[in-house]
Amino acid sequence: MSLILVIEDETQILSNLQEILELADFSVIVAEDGIIGLQLAKRKNPDLILCDIMMPGLNGYEVLTELRQEPKTADIPLIFLTAKADRNDFRQGMGLGADDYITKPFEPFEILQAVKARLERHSISNQAYLKESQNTEILQQEIKKNRTELQNSQQLAQIRGNLLEKFSQDLRNPLSSINMAIYMLKQAKDEKNREKYLSILKEAYTQELDILNEVDSLQELLTAENTKLLRNYKLLGD
Structure with a gap:
């Protein structure tokens, strides 16, 4: 069972996301701000992270920057959640290494579709890396x-x-x-x-x-x- 970390400062949205993901048979851990989310990511090493951008303490961009600098968390797929739909914001997130970008409000199927697609892509990437490592050995x-x-x-x-x-x-x-x-x-x-x-x-x-x-x-x-x-x-x- 894949472990999903959700970082979101809006309590209702956080609760809804957790319920949606758990109904789809994902294991879910949650954080209400970027600082706690970053700590959980380093400690639990989730398979994927859903992260809001506008948050107190550490915003989503800062969380992603910290994650990509740590070898243990550098490859964790991250999907940004935001009410901001500006193209520059999108480019900024993708430039920092985000894997996807979903704007609010969103439908449950959008979340599940994005999560499953990123997990599958990450799994394929890991298999290719493992095969390449085996070939190198x-x-x-x-x-x-x-x-x-x-x-x-x-x-x-x-x-x-x-x-x-x-x-x-x-x-x-x-x-x-x-x-x-x-x-x-x-x-x-x-x-x-x-x-x-x-x-x-x-x-x-x-x-x-x-x-x-x-x-x-x-x-x-x-x-x-x-x-x-x-x-x-x-x-x-x-």
Whole structure:
């Protein structure tokens, strides 16, 4: 049930408005001047406000100005009620952020029609805002996810680059031994020396094979998903 705040200094009009709205199944709170009305608006946060313009204490324009300056009440729809039908008054009210403007005397159906229309419009606006907020949240999540995936990809590329450099260096040592052993094997003059350099060749071959097998194993391990897991468990630096 929507809560309507009526701010009106004419007691009979205030009573009539309350009765009309309650018969239409609205919940109603009332204030007989702008000061009390403003306090109620801030405390009760109604769904809509009907507000007279010419009132003692705070007039309707001043009430609206105060409401629009408070984040909690800034979006509450407000309909002005007034005996003044001057076009400049209308422009002043709308310029301050009023949602509608009904002149006295008015018929009950005018009040109900205006209230229902403004509540419906406000509801649609809130739904659109909620949908936009949800879309923004989804977009932010996608951006965060893409940023994380990019970081994982960049980190993976850096790790692979560092490992490639390391393996390149590791492969050079056995190759040096192989080159040296081949040269010395050609120069060997007896079986003993040939066996010695063949043994060096076999050892260097085994080292090269171990390094290549290690490369294959790391290729399977170093995926973007594994990199993410390793970082989550703080096994990799940032």
